[in-house]
Amino acid sequence: MDSTAVTPYSPRRPGTDRFVPVRGLDYHVITWGDPSLVTPDRPALFMVHGWMDVGASFQFVVDALAELEGETRYILAADWRGFGLTRVPPTDSYWFADYLGDLDALLHHVDLGLHGESPVDLLGHSMGGNVVMSYAGVRPERIRRLVNLEGFGLPETRPHHAPKRLRQWLDELRTDASLRDYATVEAVAERLIKNNPRLDPTRAAWLATHWAEPRADGRWHILGDPAHKRANPVLYRKEEILETWKLITAPVLWVEGNETDVTKWWGNRYPREDFEARLSVVPKVEKTLLTDCGHMLHHDQPTALAERLLSFLQAA
Numbered sequence: 001m002d003s004t005a006v007t008p009y010s011p012r013r014p015g016t017d018r019f020v021p022v023r024g025l026d027y028h029v030i031t032w033g034d035p036s037l038v039t040p041d042r043p044a045l046f047m048v049h050g051w052m053d054v055g056a057s058f059q060f061v062v063d064a065l066a067e068l069e070g071e072t073r074y075i076l077a078a079d080w081r082g083f084g085l086t087r088v089p090p091t092d093s094y095w096f097a098d099y100l101g102d103l104d105a106l107l108h109h110v111d112l113g114l115h116g117e118s119p120v121d122l123l124g125h126s127m128g129g130n131v132v133m134s135y136a137g138v139r140p141e142r143i144r145r146l147v148n149l150e151g152f153g154l155p156e157t158r159p160h161h162a163p164k165r166l167r168q169w170l171d172e173l174r175t176d177a178s179l180r181d182y183a184t185v186e187a188v189a190e191r192l193i194k195n196n197p198r199l200d201p202t203r204a205a206w207l208a209t210h211w212a213e214p215r216a217d218g219r220w221h222i223l224g225d226p227a228h229k230r231a232n233p234v235l236y237r238k239e240e241i242l243e244t245w246k247l248i249t250a251p252v253l254w255v256e257g258n259e260t261d262v263t264k265w266w267g268n269r270y271p272r273e274d275f276e277a278r279l280s281v282v283p284k285v286e287k288t289l290l291t292d293c294g295h296m297l298h299h300d301q302p303t304a305l306a307e308r309l310l311s312f313l314q315a316a
Contacts, residue, residue: 006189009206012063013071015056017085020112022105023098028085029078029106030055032062035113037074043120043144045313046107047077050126050151052224054084056210057125060203061298064306074113078106080128082225084210092173092227095234099131100138107142119144119250121313125298126150130241133282136252137244145313146250149305150260150295153278155269157235169233177226181219188212188220198293198300207299242281251284253312257293257300286312 015030038044047058055077062075079086081102082094108116122143124132129151136143157165182188188208193199199207212220262270279285288308293300 006186006201006205008209009060009200009202011059011206013066015059015062015077018112019085020106020109022102022109025081025086025088025102027078027081027102027106028055029076029112031112032075033071033073035074037072038113038118040118042073042313043118044074044076044114045121045123046114047075047123048103048125048128048131049077049080049083050124050128051228052083052222053125054210054223055079056084057207058298059206060302061306061309064302065310067303068306068310076112076114078102079223082228084223088225091225093169093230093232094225094228096131096232099127100135103131103135104139107139116142121145121147123147123309124149124151126295130154133248133252134241134244136250137247140247140249143248143250145253146248147253147255147309147312149297150256152262152270152275153238153241154236155266156238156274159235162235165231165235166233168231172230177229179222179224179226179229181217181221182212183219185209185212185214185220188222196294196296196299199296200299203299238278242278245278246281246283248282248284251286251312251315252282253286253288253308254279255288255290255297255305255308257295257297258289258291259294260297261294 013032015032018029018031019026020029049055049057058077080099082088107114107120119142122132129148130153132146133148133151136146185208188211189204192204192207212222215221290297290301290304298305
């Protein structure tokens with residue numbers, strides 16, 4: 001691909017960058033519209049991204065929603081701590097519970113017009129999908145509709161896995177974590193397309209400027225703390241997670257791409273029937289399979305995703 005000849009994507013509904021104080025951090029939140037658009041039938045739509053992604057990643061879906069219904073919805077997307085423009089003090093590890101704490105604070109933030117007084121529609125992709133499922137179980141009164149984009153969870157762990165995981169974490173703490181940097185923004189776009197060959201080059205060119213930034217050394221650096229790459233010493237306890245899923249009261253829309261292959265991530269450690277059994281504990285679930293897309297379905301098929309979202313969010 002001759003990335004130098006690509007004209008970047010032009011957003012139909014540009015967002016506004018906001019920084020709000022959350023648990024000692026200046027949290028970056030993109031907003032589209034304002035709280036005056038909120039009604040009981042059309043609450044704020046809050047979206048959270050996955051691992052090594054950014055809130056701007058949802059721009060294509062926001063634009064598709066605007067094409068379908070006009071600019072009538074108040075939408076927000078946050079950069080998780082240590083991703084995008086939500087900077088953190090130097091740290092060597094990240095903890096799942098902190099994402100829940102951050103989300104809870106964000107959804108009650110006065111500066112965002114979210115006072116904790118009325119439910120929101122909540123959407124999460126991948127890691128973000130895992131966060132919103134747990135959150136919706138422990139704060140069910142805050143969620144009107146819940147959307148999970150391929151937040152599968154993780155393979156089941158057992159107590160005997162703990163020593164090896166702890167040893168791995170300790171070993172990784174001894175070395176500096178790093179992420180590759182790039183000579184040009186075009187090279188960043190090429191990396192995005194290498195990660196997801198379905199990504200349209202114009203979208204990649206636009207997203208690259210939000211996924212990375214130029215620094216004093218003249219190179220482009222990924223906006224993700226490399227400490228995220230370290231193993232988590234806390235095991236994923238399926239039984240505990242499912243206890244929160246059982247408490248979800250909001251209708252849930254599960255969306256996945258027909259070309260997603262989870263065996264590339266986990267091999268045979270997480271069979272499909274295990275996931276189906278997990279999802280079966282959620283009281284109200286609708287499932288949707290989008291075609292011609294993989295894990296980054298909000299990049300691959302934003303219009304098809306927006307159509308399905310509207311059908312779900314507007315349902316009586």
